[in-house]
Amino acid sequence: MSDARTGLWLVGARGSVATTVATGLALITARGHGTDGLVTEQPDLAAAGLVALDRLVLGGHDVVDVPLLKRAAQLADAGVIPHTALHLVHDELERTDHRLRGGYRPGHEDQAAAVERLAADIRAFRDAESLARVVVINVSSTEAVVEERPGHESLDALERAWAAGESPLPPSAVYAAAAFTAGAAFIDFTPSTGARLPALGELAERHGVPWGGSDGKTGETLVKSVLAPMFAARSLRVRSWAGTNLLGGGDGATLADPQAMESKARSKARGLEAMLGHPVDGPVHIDNIADLGDWKTAWDHLTFSGFLGTRMSMQFTWQGCDSSLAAPLVIDLARLADLALRRDEVGPLPALGFFFKDPVGSDEHRLFEQHRALTEWATAS
Amino acid sequence: MSDARTGLWLVGARGSVATTVATGLALITARGHGTDGLVTEQPDLAAAGLVALDRLVLGGHDVVDVPLLKRAAQLADAGVIPHTALHLVHDELERTDHRLRGGYRPGHEDQAAAVERLAADIRAFRDAESLARVVVINVSSTEAVVEERPGHESLDALERAWAAGESPLPPSAVYAAAAFTAGAAFIDFTPSTGARLPALGELAERHGVPWGGSDGKTGETLVKSVLAPMFAARSLRVRSWAGTNLLGGGDGATLADPQAMESKARSKARGLEAMLGHPVDGPVHIDNIADLGDWKTAWDHLTFSGFLGTRMSMQFTWQGCDSSLAAPLVIDLARLADLALRRDEVGPLPALGFFFKDPVGSDEHRLFEQHRALTEWATAS
């Protein structure tokens, strides 16, 4: 493990997840705080020689300009981070704040120019901090589902659309394009489009960089990814599986938009059939309950039949803090994508499926199979 | 797979689990009913060439003499087996009834003589039905925890105690001794002592037979065996895990006896620390709610902490029918123990840990690791 430093460039850099990442990294590296929640600190992955936590440098884009310190104070009041942390990380958050740049606002600038501007921000960050590599991770709010457009089909078509002054890409794809153009890896932690367009895939190839996603598996779906294989292993037939997710905060508000919710719900549903081998009855709801803030409560109810068709049921309630669950995984993904860059891997990274509801390049949704695949990939010499 | 037949001799042959096994086998083999719940019907295990379901012949011991048909009617009223099944299996249950023999009743006969009598029953069953092999499985009610006694320490000490007219063994161990003496495999599906005494281990060696157990993993503990590894895989620290089990029926009544409950609860708790690598705060309760009958309801509540120590929680409620969940596993175990007999395996069978809360010869409690070990063992040539 060299002592080169790696940049972690967050899209949505002033949001809850990003602020939790910044606070946590500062507490761990400067204050010796524990590393609970970090998968890459497990002995088997540590063996992969990943970049050290104190070698990660934070930067990012956001369309809002609320100071990180103010967001951190809000998170402390909400119980997401310890109150005692605020003064300990004060200076480090101020330093990070200076590295944040203005994000892409559709309609306010030409899209092709925006990609260049955002890419320039990333290059400037790499040069200013003399970083060996940069990983861009999207932790901004979920976008609405986008319709297919001609500019999506190929890089050639995209560039023709841009030349004609069109804006065919949703914001998440604009950030992916900027990352690739700057020679950075791109990971989408949200269910948004990100790099999942043929045109973007070609762009990653052109610049020879890896990318991954989508939609961090932090709660209800995480539990599904061990329970569904459990029923399969016991030859118990899952007959229905209904889920309700209550959450507030920014994400809750976004998902109150039916289109965004559909995008999220669709990505949640996708895995279950793959794990059970047959379709399963039952809806997935996502509701915005402002009062819950960052604390997501999910209730799942499932029915199954066993020997001689006897009907049985199971239900669970998950009460998790989304930002707390997402932040360490974002750090894990930065270290792992950095490894892929070091290895000159190009294109989709299916080995990262362990982290996602909707893994690119893989139809494996079973958590422990994903964990094995991740470990094998990371420790392969 | 030859067409030789194998005997499945059940201890507690007139109980709910045994009656569900008898009804289910009849429905599947004679009536083409589906095989949901049977692990050994999965493609990977089917490849092991296990004895066919229609080659299994049932017999057993019990201390009560309620007719199987009457028990089956009770199970149909309780929704454990379909009402429509009763007339379909009427004749087969009557035939099975004729093969059942009186069980061991402490204090009513000399223990050494009892072992001989029970072994003779098993041998007579093998001869009468011209069976290639016999597997004895204990599905009777849970015994109280037993204190160590001199006769337990070695086969030599046991035989001296018997010679002195003593009765050092609990009933479950008497049945294990009878099975070994008759050259049969013995599996304990209950948390009772069974073959888990040095003297019994030596007896199995002397007769060259395999044995396994203990305590079928059918509900709450099954879920624990996938959730605990999930938290570990995500570096989330489980801080407390409390469980309450409500059940009625015979098992509920037995476990209302604090000593028996302690035996069951102890076996439930054992695995969690092994899976998490550290002790976890929290009790396990087992309560007898007569009104629930065979339908067990378990509620588990666990707290965990993640990144920066943020506290979160999860709870689940499992509503399962114990006899429905246990019966197919008993059939699976008969087929797998038959395989071990065919392979002349001797002594404990750790590869069967997948089925048990308290696996003999293994400290692996993670379900999917157990599933892999089982498949590798069964398909090894």
Next chain:
Amino acid sequence: MSDARTGLWLVGARGSVATTVATGLALITARGHGTDGLVTEQPDLAAAGLVALDRLVLGGHDVVDVPLLKRAAQLADAGVIPHTALHLVHDELERTDHRLRGGYRPGHEDQAAAVERLAADIRAFRDAESLARVVVINVSSTEAVVEERPGHESLDALERAWAAGESPLPPSAVYAAAAFTAGAAFIDFTPSTGARLPALGELAERHGVPWGGSDGKTGETLVKSVLAPMFAARSLRVRSWAGTNLLGGGDGATLADPQAMESKARSKARGLEAMLGHPVDGPVHIDNIADLGDWKTAWDHLTFSGFLGTRMSMQFTWQGCDSSLAAPLVIDLARLADLALRRDEVGPLPALGFFFKDPVGSDEHRLFEQHRALTEWATAS
């Protein structure tokens, strides 16, 4: 209490609720089965001198023609009624079957003529069985929400529309009009329109009959009607209340239709604000899970704040059999509406609010206040 007999005419007479009513009445009156679930058997209401259970005669309308005996067999398989009941009530169900008539099918007959035909069926039932009074109760599937139409505003407008050959009324209102025309009381146990139109109110006045509803309070909303007042009594501020209802069976399928679901959800939501005195955040979902059949599972999650604003939460899961919960209330309502007829009460019956999610003529949703009002009304001399 005279020995005159009263007719109970059910709309949806071949559905689950109606079949459970028919089976239950037969078991109770002819076989001495217990009266659990019947509110009118409580001592305080028994004092009101209601018509005896063995004085109730069943009849009704339905658009399907599946035999009651077949529906009863389905309900027994589903565990809604005891299997042992089937032969006990065989003859009585056949007798009831002969009293059922064809229902109203929009588009198949002139609406004004349909009202006359249905009213004639009810009169013929009264004469044939020499009944003192008849109560019509709608237990058919939920209708979609209907838009206001000119014919709804007044009896005069309705009759003009009919004269012009129009069909302004939804089916539930057609049955209400038929009941009033035949001099019968009408109770709507569903959230459909029923008698809740100005034109229908006038028709009830003209014929001098009482009516009541709407939407039987059998599960989640029943619990809400005691929990919400509990929080109010302790000055705890309810901040959000989210509910998910999973159900199958006919009702589940109907409610899968978004418009019908909206009607039901709207009626569920209405009461909460009235009980708490302020609006509360949170959705109510109703999902069709075919596998659940008649067994409804509802999960409610609510957050509240107490002293110094500390946030707390509560959740409950209700697992009830809708037809079992509704059937005795339908019998209670028949006895109470019969009392109103005997007393020559005319128009809406707010005193019946205890039974409904959306009580006509009352904004009181608190269960125990409703229970007091019901008892005072019934026992008033």
Next chain:
Amino acid sequence: MSDARTGLWLVGARGSVATTVATGLALITARGHGTDGLVTEQPDLAAAGLVALDRLVLGGHDVVDVPLLKRAAQLADAGVIPHTALHLVHDELERTDHRLRGGYRPGHEDQAAAVERLAADIRAFRDAESLARVVVINVSSTEAVVEERPGHESLDALERAWAAGESPLPPSAVYAAAAFTAGAAFIDFTPSTGARLPALGELAERHGVPWGGSDGKTGETLVKSVLAPMFAARSLRVRSWAGTNLLGGGDGATLADPQAMESKARSKARGLEAMLGHPVDGPVHIDNIADLGDWKTAWDHLTFSGFLGTRMSMQFTWQGCDSSLAAPLVIDLARLADLALRRDEVGPLPALGFFFKDPVGSDEHRLFEQHRALTEWATAS
């Protein structure tokens, strides 16, 4: 409402509940914080002319000497009180701290002398603060169940025992005796013995003071007291009711002591049979989960049968902060007991049953009946 001031003397004055009371009163009176959770702020009770909140003066006894400010900081870290409150109430908590005195420690002083010393503390508090009346409320940890002793039977026997240098009373009764001797009202918010001994009842009569209790109804039992009457009102037969309470903090530790737990569980169970009119199967567990601190999680599971005996079930999970729920009720009780003193009421106060699991002088456990009785009593002229 005169402007006379009333003293609230807390036993266990440095515990979580007492500290929350002190912090809350300061925030409400000096800082205009809202009064959520205070029952006596409801319009109907406000009409009773209770002592104003800013006329209450705090004092109390405790056997530990941790500063209130330190306890308040701990409560803020635990999320029981807002962090922002700490500096706002700093001075007021220091003032209160100066009014606290050393509690009674069995074995360290003669019991009769202890009663005199504690009574003298209360009198000195009244004089120093020129208070019109004093109410003593026990919010200390739960005691173990005590056996009957001769000194309990009568005041005469008690005084003989004291004269003989014996210590027949448990600590909670010693505090009750001191309160009565000082002419103060005594309320026991815990399940401990308190004033519930014949000898103490006589002592209250001698000094002409009122007393009440026992065991504040703050969570699971509160919910029971509305759900049980709901089932009764619908003629649904409750067949089993099992409860599990998980809590940490001081109370959790105390209740880990089986004897104390028995006292608490017994008081929890008492009401259910009274509300339903028949005994109900099912245990109540109280478990100490250190990790939960002040946040109690209770799970209740109940089965019931309805029409034709169909079995159904309900379960709920309550997640409340005990100190937040108890503190406002302690303030309510101080104001109401002050009213009883002003009215010269003597002996048990059954009208306060609304607040308790185990109401003295009443067998009414139904919440809304208790609420009515409380309001009638408080507003009687």
